[in-house]
Amino acid sequence: xxxxxxxxxxxxSHTDFVRFIVIASLTLSSILITAIALVRNAEAIYPQLFxxxxxxxxxxxxxxxxILSGICGVVYECLxxxxxxxDTLALWSSTGxxxxxxxxxLAVAYFTNMIRVSEARYRxxxxxxxxxxxxxxxxxxxxxxxxxxxxxxxxxTVEDISRMAFSDLFFSHDLQRQFFxxxxxxxxxxxxxxxxxxxxxxxxxxxxxxxxxxDTIVSCSIIDINAEKRAQEIAADSxxxxxxxxxxxxxxxxxxxxxxxxxANPAFSTFSGYGPEECLGRDIAxxxxxxxxxxxxxFAGRWDIPAPVPARSEFRFITKKxxxxxxxxxxxxxxxxxxPAGLVNFVDNxxxxxxxxxxxxxxxxxxxxxxxxxxxxxxxxxxxxGYLNLLLQDPQSFGIxxxxxxxxxxxxxxxxxxxxxxxxxxxxxxxxxxETSLDYxxxxxxxxxxxxxxxxxxxxxxxxxxxxxxxxxxxxxxxxLSYIVDVLVANGVSYSKPPKKIWITYRGSxxxxxxxxxxxxxxxxxxxxxLDAIFKPEEGGSTGSSNQGFGGPGLSxxxxxxxxxxxxxxxxxxxxxxxxxxxxIHIPKKxxxxxxxxxx
Amino acid sequence: xxxxxVVIEDDQPILDLMGILLKKLGYEPVLIANGLDALTSVRxxxxxxxxxxxxxxxxxxxEFLERLRTECNLREIPVxxxxxxxxxxxxxxxxxxxRLGILQKPVTFDELRTALAQFLD
Numbered sequence: 020x021x022x023x024x025x026x027x028x029x030x031x032s033h034t035d036f037v038r039f040i041v042i043a044s045l046t047l048s049s050i051l052i053t054a055i056a057l058v059r060n061a062e063a064i065y066p067q068l069f070x071x072x073x074x075x076x077x078x079x080x081x082x083x084x085x086i087l088s089g090i091c092g093v094v095y096e097c098l099x100x101x102x103x104x105x106d107t108l109a110l111w112s113s114t115g116x117x118x119x120x121x122x123x124x125l126a127v128a129y130f131t132n133m134i135r136v137s138e139a140r141y142r143x144x145x146x147x148x149x150x151x152x153x154x155x156x157x158x159x160x161x162x163x164x165x166x167x168x169x170x171x172x173x174x175x176t177v178e179d180i181s182r183m184a185f186s187d188l189f190f191s192h193d194l195q196r197q198f199f200x201x202x203x204x205x206x207x208x209x210x211x212x213x214x215x216x217x218x219x220x221x222x223x224x225x226x227x228x229x230x231x232x233x234d235t236i237v238s239c240s241i242i243d244i245n246a247e248k249r250a251q252e253i254a255a256d257s258x259x260x261x262x263x264x265x266x267x268x269x270x271x272x273x274x275x276x277x278x279x280x281x282x283a284n285p286a287f288s289t290f291s292g293y294g295p296e297e298c299l300g301r302d303i304a305x306x307x308x309x310x311x312x313x314x315x316x317x318f319a320g321r322w323d324i325p326a327p328v329p330a331r332s333e334f335r336f337i338t339k340k341x342x343x344x345x346x347x348x349x350x351x352x353x354x355x356x357x358x359p360a361g362l363v364n365f366v367d368n369x370x371x372x373x374x375x376x377x378x379x380x381x382x383x384x385x386x387x388x389x390x391x392x393x394x395x396x397x398x399x400x401x402x403x404x405g406y407l408n409l410l411l412q413d414p415q416s417f418g419i420x421x422x423x424x425x426x427x428x429x430x431x432x433x434x435x436x437x438x439x440x441x442x443x444x445x446x447x448x449x450x451x452x453x454e455t456s457l458d459y460x461x462x463x464x465x466x467x468x469x470x471x472x473x474x475x476x477x478x479x480x481x482x483x484x485x486x487x488x489x490x491x492x493x494x495x496x497x498x499x500l501s502y503i504v505d506v507l508v509a510n511g512v513s514y515s516k517p518p519k520k521i522w523i524t525y526r527g528s529x530x531x532x533x534x535x536x537x538x539x540x541x542x543x544x545x546x547x548x549x550l551d552a553i554f555k556p557e558e559g560g561s562t563g564s565s566n567q568g569f570g571g572p573g574l575s576x577x578x579x580x581x582x583x584x585x586x587x588x589x590x591x592x593x594x595x596x597x598x599x600x601x602x603x604i605h606i607p608k609k610x611x612x613x614x615x616x617x618x619x
Numbered sequence: 620x621x622x623x624x625v626v627i628e629d630d631q632p633i634l635d636l637m638g639i640l641l642k643k644l645g646y647e648p649v650l651i652a653n654g655l656d657a658l659t660s661v662r663x664x665x666x667x668x669x670x671x672x673x674x675x676x677x678x679x680x681x682e683f684l685e686r687l688r689t690e691c692n693l694r695e696i697p698v699x700x701x702x703x704x705x706x707x708x709x710x711x712x713x714x715x716x717x718r719l720g721i722l723q724k725p726v727t728f729d730e731l732r733t734a735l736a737q738f739l740d
Contacts, residue, residue: 390704390705390706393703393705394674394703394704394705397703397723397724397725398630398633398703398724398725399632400724400725401630401632401633401636401703401724401725401726402632402633402635402636403725404725404726404727405633405636405637405640405725405726405728406636408640408727408728408729409636409639409640409643409728412643412728413643434725435727438725442723445705446705448705449705449706449709455709456709456712458712
């Protein structure tokens with residue numbers, strides 16, 4: 020800030036005040052010297068004295084300088100008239116001199132103004148430039164001039180910068196050295212990227228261009244590229260991390276444009292057998308097995324449609340070596356370089372599929388073997404059962420005594436049991452192979468239950484309480500549903516405690532989607548641990564089968580469970596130890612579609 | 620009139636048993652151990668019913684049945700499949716033939732009587 024002086028309420032800058040004193044004293048001195056010279060009639064009169072205040076004033080204040088030149092001209096003219104009148108020559112000469120004062124003042128004012136305008140123009144460019152501009156001495160690196168942009172960029176004030184050396188601006192000595200090498204080449208350099216240090220010591224990226232103004236001064240323009248550099252660094256950093264993630268991923272990751280590979284990770288290379296370079300530009304569709312190509316085409320066709328969830332599908336691929344491998348593909352749409360692209364994950368499930376197939380084959384072989392064994396067991400039983408039946412049919416004609424008949428009856432009973440067990444085993448193997456279909460018909464539930472009770476003679480073994488609406492009809496496979504009820508009632512009778520009691524209750528309601536038939540006993544109950552095992556033949560079938568007369572609860576319960584599942588229903592069990600168990604058959608009122616038969 | 624029943628069965632003990640049981644039930648059994656001979660016999664003298672084993676060679680029970688059903692004078696003869704194989708019932712169900720019955724080995728005397736009565740009475 021300039022110092023100011025206050026005179027009678029006017030504020031005048033210190034510089035202006037000093038200039039005013041100088042101009043006034045020079046003017047008064049010139050007038051005084053000229054007046055004395057004229058009064059003394061000195062030989063030489065020096066009107067040139069007036070040029071000092073006129074030139075000085077005009078240089079700094081053009082308009083006022085012209086006015087001053089006019090005043091000086093008039094004063095000089097007056098002095099000459101007063102002293103030398105009527106010397107005509109002297110009068111003409113003084114008039115010319117006064118005019119010359121004004122002309123010189125005008126000329127000086129004109130040129131000074133021109134210089135001012137031009138300087139102002141450059142100054143405004145310098146100060147208002149969006150670029151940072153620094154002028155520095157190329158020998159001593161002192162900064163001659165720096166604009167506000169440079170100061171703002173680095174967090175200094177213009178005064179701070181002006182006191183620094185240009186070489187102090189660099190972030191490191193290496194960068195400084197690089198700059199000196201370029202500067203030393205003597206050429207004008209454009210786009211030299213380097214890093215300055217801010218006032219707080221942070222690195223700040225800049226782009227320098229410089230040119231020499233004269234032998235010592237270099238003008239350097241500075242473009243702020245810090246934000247851009249930072250963005251590049253972040254991008255480079257995230258791409259490094261991305262690369263690390265994809266390279267260490269065990270699943271194949273591929274970036275595609277349509278089905279063309281733009282990027283593939285090492286796991287995909289391993290999967291496909293093609294090297295990382297070979298993968299690039301390949302079409303995924305080329306590697307798809309011919310049989311799967313149509314399906315793949317449909318799958319890939321949907322890639323261009325934005326979807327909220329990744330699309331997923333399994334395909335077989337041919338590797339470079341010609342092997343067939345399976346993979347599940349997950350497709351996610353992404354954007355790459357502002358263009359739509361796809362991120363495809365390959366999850367190799369070749370081994371998994373092989374295991375699954377092997378397990379299926381093993382299961383199928385087991386079923387086959389079970390059928391063969393059962394067939395071989397059944398055939399030789401026929402003569403045994405047949406001849407025993409024959410003998411018991413007409414014992415007297417074969418001369419059989421009562422005692423022998425009793426023995427033969429026991430044999431026949433055992434053979435019959437054996438037959439039942441084998442039949443159940445076979446039935447289960449057929450059910451597991453899912454080769455069974457149902458014969459649906461509509462029949463009365465009450466009628467069916469009564470027939471089962473009568474057929475099994477259960478009324479003689481326990482008290483049976485039936486509570487089923489008389490007009491209730493069901494659509495189901497009558498034979499199989501009878502079997503289910505038979506198994507559950509037989510089971511209840513076997514396990515209930517004297518006095519044995521069985522409740523058979525229909526628990527459906529018109530609005531409920533399932534028919535529910537509950538079979539309750541007052542038996543020993545089933546513990547939590549046993550609950551899981553009762554429908555499993557390999558666990559439940561081995562216990563207590565000898566005294567059942569029904570093959571064993573495990574096998575028959577397992578068959579019953581399968582039958583209910585074929586109907587699209589299920590069996591639930593509620594049991595309290597020493598109070599009793601309730602088995603509830605749930606059969607849907609609406610007949611399931613074929614496809615739903617085996618899904619439970 | 621005593622009705623004739625042809626038993627086609629490659630297991631000799633069972634064949635013998637069936638002979639005895641059928642006689643006991645009052646039928647006239649014709650016992651044949653293989654399908655080709657049976658075809659000749661049935662053509663020569665059509666029986667009232669055929670008890671047919673399935674797992675036989677050279678002609679299996681299914682093949683025999685197929686040929687039988689193509690011949691117009693034999694087509695109407697009721698056939699009871701007499702088998703120990705667990706997959707037969709499902710296949711039989713698919714044929715949906717009212718002149719076809721099934722007896723799963725081993726059968727009791729009562730089961731045999733009921734099955735025969737169903738077709739012959």
